Amino acid sequence: MSETMTITIDGREIQARPGQTILEAAEAAGVYIPRLCYMKGLTPHGSCRVCTVLVNGRPQSACTQPATPGAVIENDTERLLALRRNIIEMLFVEGNHFCMFCEKSGNCELQALAYRFGIPAPMYPYLWPKREVDASHPDVMVDHNRCILCARCVRASRDLDGKNVFQFVNRNGHKRVAVNAEARLGDTDLKVTDKAVAACPVGALLKKRVGYAVPVGKRLYDHEPIGSDIAAAHKK
């Protein structure tokens, strides 16, 4: 099964290997498809919907959709950009995102996408939900205000750490990440070195006592939009 197939992204033909998702194939060819819940090494989740592309005219999440021979994919179009922007704006108003004092600012993938899409302010009304902060663990804190329900911690803990520290509870807008204990993170077997902790794309799951270590100007997304590395790596 080593032969490759040809797929087309925004008019450009690229090669994909069988079993690759559209997102992976695009990335290997230096085409960045914006994504948020996707993380290399984790089972794709397909929940944020930021990576939605049109595959032969049908919307599909690129992180879960396998490449198929001859697939014609639209990614970088005005319409998809607008739809993705709407999704990012939804995430901003759904939680309580105070970038100005968040330790993750500058390294946050949600914020970086908003920067990339040039969002000056979300146009939806803020929902201001009441959410909790759990600081019971000696080395890690959970701030549900910033959680975007991407399941990266859930998947990393289950699949990489083998622990199932996190899982979703409730449904609809009340859905949240819960921990494998009566209530508190401090009562789980989570270690600060667990992959789950590092998997959080936003500032919802943070190591304690190491905030603001990188000065403004030197953080991941201070100068280059998120995804720039993918095109750059391909050029080399």
Next chain:
Amino acid sequence: MSENLQTSVREICRACNNDRARMMDIVLAVQAKYGCVSSEAMDTIAKAVSTHRVEVESVVSFYAFLSSRPKGKVVIRLCNDVIDRMHGADRVAETFRQELGIGFGETTPDGQISLEYTPCIGMCDQAPAALVNDVVVTELHRSTAQHIVREINRHMDPRRLVTRLGDGNNAHQLVQAMVNNNIRKAGPVIFAPSDLGAGLAKALAMSPAEVIRDIKTARLRGRGGAGFPTGMKWEFARGANDQNRYVVCNADEGEPGTFKDRVILTERPELLIEGMAIAGYAIGASEGIIYLRGEYAYLRAFLEHMLNECRNWGILGQNIGGKKGFHFDIRIQMGAGAYVCGEETALLSSCEGLRGDPKNRPPFPAQKGYQSHPTIVNNVETFCCVTRIMDKGAGAFAQLGSSGSPGTKLLSVSGDCRSQGVYEVEFGIKLRDVLKMVGGEDAGAVQVGGPSGRMVGPDEFDRPICYDHLATGGALMVFGPECNVVDIARQFMEFFVEESCGYCTPCRVGNVLLKERLEQILAGRGEREDLAYLQELGETIKTMSRCGLGQTSANPVLSTIQSFPAAYEALLKDTRTDGFRPTFDIGAALGEAQAIVGRRSVHFAD
């Protein structure tokens, strides 16, 4: 006490083979016994089935009929869908509140009775209706609500609330429900007299491939709403490289306004069971599951009995019809109050003992479904069609209905019309003719296909009901000439906001935002730009959502804007001169502070 609980919970788990995949059965049994699945019970279950506590909590917290906090021994769940409200559910709610002295979502101080709202329970033709534990009470009004509370307070036995029995099998000793079938029009496919086992016998005389060919020749399409060609689905499953295949019946009839499957389950269960057996033969499955919505728990004992009967009649069992090696049996999987489980992959998640989250596709269920095995999921009515196609022939079936939509369709008709109930009509019938038949000629609007369908106005009444025009899984909600379509859309959005599983962003957040803006518009705080806002938001939810729920949840808004623009325009005024955004209400914003501080505003005196 605590040791008792642990012992008894362990016993429940053992009865389910300590199988994690039977989580739904386990937590439902614990809930039934203790009125909740407590923290301690979750720990015990997790240990018994070798999973993590948070995984149990994840399931329990997903379903409306499960709870981690204690509920009353009796839970009254009043249906609050649009039709029930049209028929006075709000007055009934008020009576329940007064009589119980509690609000919705609360339990009486003695811990005996809980009061809740629930979305459509499939009784729109006899609304307002409620569930009292598993018992259905229908055609409620103030005095019956009062009577219910007094009776329950006296004996705490919901079964004794049934003082009259409904028609047909509703009076069967294993049903004993006051529910009525209200079959207004019987057609040749579902409600015509049937020759038990004839369809199956004819199928067994053919090869499985020939059965599938006949289903394709009949051009049968799914009756649940999406209309996928049944034969093609079966062919995919049969072709999948895995001998362990499953037949699943979607009896999670949750689309508000739909109740025709309830009537089939009551009156024609053998037609369904036979159809599932035929499907089992066709795709090469030996196991079937009927996923029965929690709201229809009152039918469970009867259906179990009918499964037994079918075993006795040789429709289920070993070497069925003398066909060596063809074994097929069916189990019932109960749901627990989650509309999204009507989505086939969410239904499978639920069958596997998980949250009712839809799964990523591909793989499709026909490739990898239940427990990752090839699975076909079909609607109750679809299986009944299968039986009839086998018995009467594909040609006879294909001659019924219209060219693109052969056969008949059961319509669940409710709302502002003289004869609510179930109608078996041939596809292709004009909506206007249906309205004439049901006594709803003066309708101002008809919701075709439930909230996820479309709201159509009189200028579309001449369109035919079929897959290519007015498609419906069965619901027709009739609204009178004076109806407020924007408010109806708001109520539908309320439903979707509650029933979204919350997995993907657009559905979880977008529907909340749609509902918010409709509320503003209805409160007189809309502006012209809101129409473009609603449309863009609606399109985003439709295009970007992961499953059918989100892909259709904006329809109430999008279709009413399209078909009833005047209704919106009447609500949108651009007359403000104070410079404020219409959504900003300075009076409301200051009300609380004025009360706390004890003085009026100086800046905004009026």
Next chain:
Amino acid sequence: MAKPKVATTSLAGCFGCHMSLLDIDDRILKLVELVDFDKSPVDDIKEFTGRCAIGLIEGGCCNEENVRVLQDFRKHCDILISVGDCATMGGIPALRNNIPLEECYEEAYLNGPSVHNPKGRIPDDPELPLLLDKVYPCHEVVKIDYYLPGCPPPADTLWEALVALLSNKPVNLPYELIKYD
């Protein structure tokens, strides 16, 4: 030809955005060549003297006075710009938005650790503007034309935006100038 006028205000903000405006350094000389300042803390003009081309709003609306001032700005300015995170999303003051208002009042006037309030009453002095039920970003109160996020927005962001608007050009800020912190 008369120079276009600019007005500025700080609602529920910390004046950090105004500090950032002053941070344009010597470009401020150029700015006063381009515009006159009307109502603004910069020149301490308290009431509008006429129509303004641009109004810069720092801070969101946390009380009735903020709303009144913002309403006034909308009335007098052709273009209104939300400057900084407080104006665009409520900012730090909006941290109270999921705390009941009564609790906020009680913390401020009755229960807070540094409160000395022998009367034990929440003051009803009309000089103290009533709080709104929550802190509103400016665009949820009046129509806002442009947004310059940041805490504060960099001086370059403010400069680029102002120069563009004053020369009737579209505001196209480079990647590095749109930041939320």
